[in-house]
Amino acid sequence: MSSPANTAALVTVVMPSFNQGRFIEAAARSVLEQDYPALELLIVDGGSTDGTLPCLERLLGVFGNKLRWLSENDSGPANAINKALQLARGEFVGWLNSDDLYAPGAVATAAAYLTAHPQTVMVYGEAEHVDETGMRLAAYPTRRPPVAPETFQEGCFICQPSVFLRREVFDTVGLLDESLATAFDFELWIRLFQAFPERIAFIDHLLARSRLHADCITSSQRRLVAIENIRILGKHFDYAKPHWMLTYVEELYASYPHGSDSSALQANVQAALNEVESSLQERDFIQLKDLIARDARFQLALPGLFAGVYSDGWTPPQLLIRVRGTGAERVLLHCDHCRPDLRPLRLAVRASWGDAFSLTVDKIGRFELAIPVPENYVETNYAIIVDSLDAFVPEHSDAESADERALVCKLLRVELSPAS
Incomplete structure (x- = not known):
């Protein structure tokens, strides 16, 4: 009597890796501990110098021939994935980055669908974003077939680690475009949807967790x-x-x-x-x-300074000024008190170094707000916050206005004065 491993289609999961020692064990285990009998994980590492390679050696000792890996220089993640695809032995292929995770049962669910639907060349499913610790952030904004290829104009609606394909599909559409440094998966999806518009399916099941962190391509x-x-x-x-x-x-x-x-x-x-x-x-x-x-935000921006105004230059009830750098003597805000009801402005200013002061602007028209920076302040990143309790809402005083924003005054110009 044949065993499940002898009758099930082999699934190869390819995993590119480079200096992901913090996450690769969790990623690899999320594959190797799947409840599917015919499975191999193929890791192509780009010559990591962190703790990745010792981790892979340990995993090899635990999981044996379910894990294959090699480490050598490559020209980027697309090149690493293409190497792995050419070495893959499975009838079906999954692709998991070394900082992402499969959900339990993902491989069995995808393999069962592809086995039961021989005309389907690609499946994808539900996915979610998680943070560095694996905590859920939000569901991935997925769209279900049928979807016209032009829909990719609106955004990428497929979470890459939720995809499983027939290996033979690459004979038709080709491998990843190695000239791309970040969007090679997006480009592949377009080719697949153009080549096989009726042969791509969706699985209504959580298949993967995409990890967002400061060093991932999506963020960095x-x-x-x-x-x-x-x-x-x-x-x-x-x-x-x-x-x-x-x-x-x-x-x-x-x-x-x-x-x-x-x-x-x-x-x-x-x-x-x-x-x-x-x-x-x-x-x-x-x-x-x-x-x-x-856009006033673009116009007001200085090298090392950003003013959080609305796009037309009006300030919100809490105006945030972000600054990067040292050696400034003061931040000078050129403002215009032009609210239609002519009421005074009461402003409260506070800064990252602890200083705080208040002032009232009685007269309509232009005024300046100067915030001194302490000579001995050495932090590279700092912020200045200007609060006001006197915001007005245009639609409340103007029957013809549909503007629901809370507005204070207009910011006309910003100066960052260097210390003399």
């Missing part, structure tokens, strides 16, 4: 992700929607200059626009460039 290379996605869409559909760049710019606004990318915001955005111009339709590019240029 947001600009390149946006640029590559736009180029991919332009290549496959002859146009790309500009929202990819707007999303990147909004993410930059949310962290600059305290985030991982602290290079001058305006120069950074302009360089990114230059890189995607040829992939966007001329009208879309002109509108995108104009929309960004007219």
Whole structure:
């Protein structure tokens, strides 16, 4: 009588790895401890110098021939995955990054579906984002087939570790595009949906957990992700929607200059626009460039300083000024008290170094708000917060307005004065 391992289709899970010693054991065990009898994990490591290789040796001693691995220099994750795909022996293939996790039962669920539906070449399922500790953050925004390939213009609706494929599919569509540093999975999904629009299925089951942390591609290379996605869409559909760049710019606004990318915001955005111009339709590019240029957040940004105003320059009830760098003597805000009811502004200012003061602006018109920076303050990242209890809502005083925002005053200009 044949055993389940002899009758079940072999599944190879490929895993690229480079210096993911913090996460690789959990990732590997989430594969090797699956309740599926015919399974191999193939890890292609790019020459890790952390604790990855000793970890793999230990796992080999525990799981034996269920685990294969090699470590050698590669040209990036797409190259590592392609190596693994060419070495894979399984009829079905999964792809799990070395910081992600399979949910229990994922392999058996996917293999059962592919076995029962021989015309299906690819399945994907539900997934969720988790943090560094494995705690759930949110469900991945997945869309179910049938989905037209053009839907990728709106965003990537497939969580990469939830995908399982027939190995033979790569004979038709080819391997990953190694010229891409971040979006090679996104580009592969488009090729698959174009080649097999009726042969891709969805499994209504949690298959994978995608880990978000500071060093993962999704978090650390947001600009390149946006640029590559736009180029991919332009290549496959002859146009790309500009929202990819707007999303990147909004993410930059949310962290600059305290985030991982602290290079001058305006120069950074302009360089990114230059890189995607040829992939966007001329009208879309002109509108995108104009929309960004007219945004007060873009206009007010300085190298090392960001003012958290609304896009039209009005300040919210709590205005946050983020600063990076040392050697500044003061931060000077040029404001305009122009609220329609002419009421005075009561402002409360506080800074990262503990200083706080209050003031009242009685007169309508322009005024300056100066915040001295202590000479002995050495922290690289700091913030200044300006609170107000006197915000107004335009629609409450103007019957023709639909503006529901709480507004205080307008910020016209910011200066960061160096110490003399």
